[in-house]
Structure formats: C-alpha cells, structure tokens
Amino acid sequence: MFMRMKLAIIMPVFNEAKLVERALDRIVACPAPKSADGNALERMIVIVDDGSTDGTAEIVKRLGERARAGVEIRSELSSPNKGKGAAVRHGIDLAIDAEADIVLIHDADLEYDPMDHGAMLAPILDGRADAVIGSRFLGQTHRVLYFWHSLANRAITTLSNVFTNLNLSDIECCLKAFTRDVALAIELKEERFGVEPEIVARLAGMTIEDGETKQERKLRIFEVPVSYSGRTYSEGKKIRWQDGIEAVAVIVKRNLFN
Numbered sequence: 001m002f003m004r005m006k007l008a009i010i011m012p013v014f015n016e017a018k019l020v021e022r023a024l025d026r027i028v029a030c031p032a033p034k035s036a037d038g039n040a041l042e043r044m045i046v047i048v049d050d051g052s053t054d055g056t057a058e059i060v061k062r063l064g065e066r067a068r069a070g071v072e073i074r075s076e077l078s079s080p081n082k083g084k085g086a087a088v089r090h091g092i093d094l095a096i097d098a099e100a101d102i103v104l105i106h107d108a109d110l111e112y113d114p115m116d117h118g119a120m121l122a123p124i125l126d127g128r129a130d131a132v133i134g135s136r137f138l139g140q141t142h143r144v145l146y147f148w149h150s151l152a153n154r155a156i157t158t159l160s161n162v163f164t165n166l167n168l169s170d171i172e173c174c175l176k177a178f179t180r181d182v183a184l185a186i187e188l189k190e191e192r193f194g195v196e197p198e199i200v201a202r203l204a205g206m207t208i209e210d211g212e213t214k215q216e217r218k219l220r221i222f223e224v225p226v227s228y229s230g231r232t233y234s235e236g237k238k239i240r241w242q243d244g245i246e247a248v249a250v251i252v253k254r255n256l257f258n
Helices: 020-029 056-063 084-097 114-125 147-164 180-185 195-205 241-256
Strands: 006-013 042-050 072-078 102-105 131-135 176-179 207-209 216-218 221-225
Touching (some): 020 056, 020 114, 042 056, 042 084, 056 072, 102 114, 102 180, 147 195, 147 241, 176 180
Parallel strands (some): 042 072, 131 221
C-alpha cells in the first residue's frame, strides 16, 4: 500500500486567543506541499499551548477535537508557562511519536505565511537538505517596522555565524524545518526564545549517518526567503530587548559548552 510522507507542523502558542484559530485555518487552507514524486504530503498540526492565561488553552483544546479538511489536528496543553523552547521541544517529541517524516515549526500568530511552506520544504523533499531555515531578509515581502530590532537581529545572526561558520542571514526567523533523522538527534534545552539560536547551534554542530554511504556527515543546511508581516507591541508582539541579551548568551553557551 502506498504511504504518503507525513509533515508535522509544530505550533507553539502562548496568549494568542485572538489569532490561533485564524493561524490554524490559514495553514489548513493552503495546498499541502508535494514530495518529489508529486504526491501531497500528509499533514498533521501539533498545537502546544504553553500555559496561556487569556483563554487560548480552551480554544486550543477545542481545535484538537477534530480534523479540518483532512488535516489531523492534535492539541496539547502545558501548565504553567515554561517558554517557547519547552513548547517546541514537546511538539517535536509528539511529531516523532506520530512517525512524522518532516518537522516544520510555525508560530501561532499571523506573522508568517503558510504559503511559504512549499518553498521551505523543497530542498528537503528533493533530497538536497537535512534542515532549512527561513529568512526575512532575502528579498521577500515584509512589513516595514522597527529599525533597531532589525539591527539587533543582524548583529545576533553575525555573532552566531562567527561561532557556527555558517553564512545565514536570519537565525531568529521562526520558520524552521528538518527531517525526522534530525528531529531524533537534536537535543534542545533552552526554555524560552533562546531556542531559536540554539536550534541553529545544534544544527551546525550535528552529524548524521548518510543514507547511501552509511558514513557520518555534517548536516546540509539551506536558507529560503520567506515573507513576513511583523506585529507591533500593541498588536501582541512579545519579544523584548532582554531576549536579545539571552540570545547572545545562548549563542556562546551552546556553541562552546553545548
């Protein structure tokens, strides 16, 4: 019997009662990416609520009660709030248990467009990449917002590149994808927003067994431009300057001391 490849979309969520259902509907409404043989991927959306206090948990629980348009929805509630990293880690574990072939992380707000999923996954599906990181700075449409945020982001990305010897343009992009083999091997420990630079550090330092040669090799990491509709703080943006300081600490810690 023919078995379709399975894509698990991880949605960590905290206090997004106004947006989480719309974010889910946008993903479901998008055509499923297709594998190299032309068959659409089987999609599963894993929503992990991280101790929300605004009614999001109740919405997430309801969303997980039935599939939508043939897309399996699974909801998980975690309390108390531990942070995005903890939610992402839990979501990856659930994706592995569900035998997903590919894991894609997509925030539960409307800043990122699920129409970019096909382009994000293309290097994985055609066998070129083990992991793909989105970039908001490679020419796609983006909302014009905070200059100092973009400057800090570039500084953090440059620092990360110094340690990892990668030439990425946007390590803080919240669209990231990788294969099942990578999901099984990656060991995330950061609890909060530091998970973004940690993922990059882990990917850069990771080796996996090559399916053809059976030899250990470094990961093949690709970067793909994605569109971005950033929010203002009044619209619910949560990142703070303290998280930039944390990102610097995570880059040093996870690249030098694991």
